[in-house]
Amino acid sequence: MHRRIAIKISRSGLASFYPLLQEGIRLSVRGGSSVLDFLVSGIGLDHEEIEDKIRSVLINGHPVDDPGSTILKEGDRLALSASMPGLVGSTLIKGSPLAQLRSAITYTVDKEGTKEEGEVFIEVRLFNLVMKDLAEGFLQRGVVLSGERLRGILMALISSQNLKGISLQERDVTFQEISQYLDRDEELLLKVQVLG
Amino acid sequence: MSKILRINMGAEGGPQVSETPLGEYEGLGGRGLTSAIVSKEVPADCHPLSGENKFVIAPGLLSGTYGAMTGRISVGCKSPLTGGIKEANAGGQPAQVLARLGYAAIVLEGKPKDDTPYKVYINKDGVKVVPDNTLKMLPNYDLIEKMKGEYGEKIACISIGPAGEMKMAAASVACTDMELRPTRHCGRGGVGAVMGSKGVKVIVLDDTDMPVRQAKDPERFKEANKKFVQGLQQHAVTGQALPAYGTNVLTNIINEVGGYPTYNFKQGQFEGASKISGETEAELEKQRGGNPTHGCHRGCVIKCSGIYHDKDGNYLTKQPEYETVWAHGGNCGIDDMDAIAKMDFLDDNYGLDTIEMGATIAVAMDAGLARFGDAEAAIRLIEEVGKGTHLGRILGNGAAFTARAFGIERAPVVKGQALPAYDPRAVHGIGVTYATSPMGADHTAGYAVAQNVLKVGGDVDPLKPEGQIELSRNLQIATAAIDSTGMCLFIAFALLDQPETFQAMIDMLNAFYGWNMTVDDFIEMGRKILKMERDFNARAGFTSKDDRLPRFFKTEPLPPHNITFQVKDEELDQVFNW
Ligand code: SF4
Numbered sequence: 001m002h003r004r005i006a007i008k009i010s011r012s013g014l015a016s017f018y019p020l021l022q023e024g025i026r027l028s029v030r031g032g033s034s035v036l037d038f039l040v041s042g043i044g045l046d047h048e049e050i051e052d053k054i055r056s057v058l059i060n061g062h063p064v065d066d067p068g069s070t071i072l073k074e075g076d077r078l079a080l081s082a083s084m085p086g087l088v089g090s091t092l093i094k095g096s097p098l099a100q101l102r103s104a105i106t107y108t109v110d111k112e113g114t115k116e117e118g119e120v121f122i123e124v125r126l127f128n129l130v131m132k133d134l135a136e137g138f139l140q141r142g143v144v145l146s147g148e149r150l151r152g153i154l155m156a157l158i159s160s161q162n163l164k165g166i167s168l169q170e171r172d173v174t175f176q177e178i179s180q181y182l183d184r185d186e187e188l189l190l191k192v193q194v195l196g
Numbered sequence: 197m198s199k200i201l202r203i204n205m206g207a208e209g210g211p212q213v214s215e216t217p218l219g220e221y222e223g224l225g226g227r228g229l230t231s232a233i234v235s236k237e238v239p240a241d242c243h244p245l246s247g248e249n250k251f252v253i254a255p256g257l258l259s260g261t262y263g264a265m266t267g268r269i270s271v272g273c274k275s276p277l278t279g280g281i282k283e284a285n286a287g288g289q290p291a292q293v294l295a296r297l298g299y300a301a302i303v304l305e306g307k308p309k310d311d312t313p314y315k316v317y318i319n320k321d322g323v324k325v326v327p328d329n330t331l332k333m334l335p336n337y338d339l340i341e342k343m344k345g346e347y348g349e350k351i352a353c354i355s356i357g358p359a360g361e362m363k364m365a366a367a368s369v370a371c372t373d374m375e376l377r378p379t380r381h382c383g384r385g386g387v388g389a390v391m392g393s394k395g396v397k398v399i400v401l402d403d404t405d406m407p408v409r410q411a412k413d414p415e416r417f418k419e420a421n422k423k424f425v426q427g428l429q430q431h432a433v434t435g436q437a438l439p440a441y442g443t444n445v446l447t448n449i450i451n452e453v454g455g456y457p458t459y460n461f462k463q464g465q466f467e468g469a470s471k472i473s474g475e476t477e478a479e480l481e482k483q484r485g486g487n488p489t490h491g492c493h494r495g496c497v498i499k500c501s502g503i504y505h506d507k508d509g510n511y512l513t514k515q516p517e518y519e520t521v522w523a524h525g526g527n528c529g530i531d532d533m534d535a536i537a538k539m540d541f542l543d544d545n546y547g548l549d550t551i552e553m554g555a556t557i558a559v560a561m562d563a564g565l566a567r568f569g570d571a572e573a574a575i576r577l578i579e580e581v582g583k584g585t586h587l588g589r590i591l592g593n594g595a596a597f598t599a600r601a602f603g604i605e606r607a608p609v610v611k612g613q614a615l616p617a618y619d620p621r622a623v624h625g626i627g628v629t630y631a632t633s634p635m636g637a638d639h640t641a642g643y644a645v646a647q648n649v650l651k652v653g654g655d656v657d658p659l660k661p662e663g664q665i666e667l668s669r670n671l672q673i674a675t676a677a678i679d680s681t682g683m684c685l686f687i688a689f690a691l692l693d694q695p696e697t698f699q700a701m702i703d704m705l706n707a708f709y710g711w712n713m714t715v716d717d718f719i720e721m722g723r724k725i726l727k728m729e730r731d732f733n734a735r736a737g738f739t740s741k742d743d744r745l746p747r748f749f750k751t752e753p754l755p756p757h758n759i760t761f762q763v764k765d766e767e768l769d770q771v772f773n774w
Contacts, residue, residue, distance in 0.1 A: 015479060018476070018479060019471075022448055022470040022473060022475060022476070023470050055432065058449075058452050058453060061452055061453050061454045061465075061756060061757065062453070063453060079448075079449070079452045081448070081449050082432060082436070082437055083431075083432040083433045083436075083689070084433065084437065084445065084446055085438055085445065085446065085500075085686060085689055086443070086618075087625075087626055087629070087639070088446070088455065088618045088626055089433075089446055089449065089450075090689070091625065092449060098667060100625065100663040100667060101624065101625020101626065101628075101664050101667060102453075102622070102624070102625065103624070104622070104623075104624050104759050104762065105453060105454065105455075105622055105623070105757055125452065127445075127448040127449055127452075127473075127475065128437060128440070128441055128445050128448070128449075128474070129432075129436055129437060129440065132440070
């Protein structure tokens with residue numbers, strides 16, 4: 001089990017997470033979930049929001065055309081993006097009429113594959129407007145990251161005066177009190193509450 | 197916009213100015229007009245820097261009107277980089293101003309006897325062509341400051357930097373933006389060298405007292421323009437992604453799919469991508485008081501451009517766009533956004549194509565002239581080009597030339613022109629366009645233009661392997677047509693998804709000119725342009741062997757997907773088998 005840290009930040013503090021969100025956050029998913037299940041049940045998005053905002057879904061660098069039948073597996077890297085410009089950007093859209101142009105890298109659904117039980121960990125990368133619009137939902141749910149990475153984010157939040165509170169294992173603490181955990185070679189579970 | 201301004205720079209007794217009616221070129225604009233003039237009037241086997249070549253500048257069909265997005269200007273000639281026909285286009289103010297001055301095109305002809313630089317000044321009273329030795333080797337920013345001093349702030353300029361004067365094959369033609377900075381470039385194919393060979397350093401345009409071009413049916417034009425703008429604003433790409441992040445929004449996703457050429461096309465992913473992504477760039481611009489949402493000309497409603505400040509909050513350059521960030525960034529292993537912005541400024545100032553220069557520096561890094569990732573060394577190499585040192589003369593002639601000079605096998609070029617920022621081993625379809633476009637490797641040659649709306653060449657079955665051949669053909673046709681309107685190609689994303697937006701654009705043309713153009717006619721225009729261009733290239737000696745990617749794309753698998761380019765030569769030969 002990971003040590004649990006929760007922070008409260010003001011809305012403008014979300015920008016401090018943008019580098020992390022692009023590089024990837026680790027989070028747990030119920031085994032056997034499809035990408036769509038994960039976004040609906042795991043993150044709490046509705047179908048309309050998914051259709052409207054998430055136009056490209058990539059698993060391990062492969063464009064996915066049907067998120068409903070694509071099962072997430074331990075160690076998968078899921079990247080989510082809004083509509084992109086350019087010919088290549090357009091080919092990457094789910095079910096793009098130009099999908100043939102990128103057929104060599106299109107994700108193929110493993111129909112025979114066994115579904116994993118319990119909890120699996122995946123990496124999620126959020127890009128562009130998906131990052132801007134949906135970051136809060138992912139961060140609220142809880143992401144796993146290294147203490148060193150969290151230190152950098154907390155420092156940025158403190159210097160921009162966007163950090164409004166910290167708790168460790170559900171107990172309010174100061175930055176100094178959790179500082180020791182940020183130097184260890186340990187992964188932490190971070191939940192973020194955005195105020196306002 | 198009913199006449200062509202011709203300036204014979206090689207005439208006895210000095211430059212000679214004449215005006216001719218549009219005549220057989222009636223109904224053409226932008227790329228359609230530049231390609232028609234070059235194809236008809238330039239001997240295909242001439243030397244690109246000779247007096248026989250012509251340098252054509254043409255605003256689009258709707259430039260100079262109240263229509264949104266209509267500020268694109270095309271330049272055309274025989275290219276010193278590819279040896280074939282070339283059209284390169286840019287935004288900025290000159291298209292609008294030139295069109296309001298009544299010119300459908302400026303054609304620079306002949307060749308002056310010596311290397312005196314000329315400035316051409318055009319206003320409502322006429323045209324002056326003046327020799328001015330004080331302009332010699334001035335970088336673009338200094339040149340424009342000088343023009344401001346002489347002619348005031350209400351001008352728009354088309355110019356070359358030292359690279360164009362030195363007739364380098366990577367030289368661009370600069371167009372000034374709304375702030376009168378030389379930031380928008382007709383970049384590709386060495387067009388700046390051809391302008392340089394004509395001895396013209398700068399064309400200063402002043403449309404004071406000239407009216408906005410009026411439509412034949414103003415009410416219908418206004419209505420169609422309104423619908424067109426609504427279509428752009430409601431679309432996710434043109435209404436949200438491009439305004440928020442610019443084209444550099446592509447870095448993360450192209451990198452994610454393993455199609456981001458890195459270390460001179462050796463891998464498809466760059467570990468430093470998120471440091472130079474559009475998302476990161478936009479945040480940096482906001483923090484430093486720049487602006488990530490800015491138009492390059494009046495009338496742009498998408499605003500994919502921006503203003504980039506240095507760490508002290510001072511203007512450094514316009515927002516470097518995706519291709520530039522890739523060329524000087526990932527392709528050279530550089531993840532320092534400020535260094536990339538500096539290189540963007542240097543390219544603009546010396547008048548160089550950012551794609552060609554980035555690709556060339558990566559080749560130079562392969563040759564051991566600098567280490568991959570060494571931003572300072574990369575900056576120094578561009579400075580060598582600006583100064584015209586012996587090394588700079590080699591680099592300034594592009595990736596293919598540099599590879600030959602240093603005995604490097606890996607030259608990522610088609611028809612001598614460097615590939616842009618998508619590796620065709622990951623996305624094969626774009627490789628079809630890179631290989632077969634008459635322009636050489638060009639990411640804008642086959643844009644995602646309304647395939648599902650146009651049904652050019654019938655419905656394409658996306659499951660058939662030949663689907664990508666037909667798609668590439670159709671996209672190239674549609675792109676050639678859009679390039680003639682004066683509209684920025686970025687409107688294509690809204691056209692792809694929204695038939696009513698596409699119809700609104702056709703309605704704008706019809707209302708303006710009193711035409712009854714249909715979608716089919718529009719496509720026919722694109723087909724004709726491509727035919728003219730292909731025909732010129734055939735006469736210049738091009739064969740199907742030139743419609744190929746460099747061999748290493750077929751033989752070297754690209755990590756992380758470890759695939760090669762798999763489209764067969766026979767299939768490529770079908771693209772223009774129409
Ligand atoms: S969308 Fe971008 S390139 Fe096109 S006109 Fe606007 S600012 Fe210029």
